[in-house]
Amino acid sequence: MSDTKITLEDVRKVARLSRLALDEAALAQMRGELSKILGHVASLNALDVSNVEPTYHAVPMNAPLRADVVQASLPRDEVFASAPKTEAGGFAVPKVMDGEG
Numbered sequence: 001m002s003d004t005k006i007t008l009e010d011v012r013k014v015a016r017l018s019r020l021a022l023d024e025a026a027l028a029q030m031r032g033e034l035s036k037i038l039g040h041v042a043s044l045n046a047l048d049v050s051n052v053e054p055t056y057h058a059v060p061m062n063a064p065l066r067a068d069v070v071q072a073s074l075p076r077d078e079v080f081a082s083a084p085k086t087e088a089g090g091f092a093v094p095k096v097m098d099g100e101g
Helices: 008-017 024-045 076-080
Strands: none
Touching: 008 024
């Protein structure tokens, strides 16, 4: 694999951002698992894919799309009438994240 190193502090930060409460044993186990994952990704990055055609789907997709045509939308007042709260000309939604991002 690779010499990709992940520290316990890295794992603590990822756990905190993921809102996971991990004890020291779980942190150590997660460190090993994340190191293996990063090592595998590093080995994939080392592959020569210069002659591989880009693919967007593994299987052929036959999904017809509608024409992209400009059409009238609902009036803003009608849309906002059913909204619980609006602010500054848009929908007001509760904050779902805080802290560092």
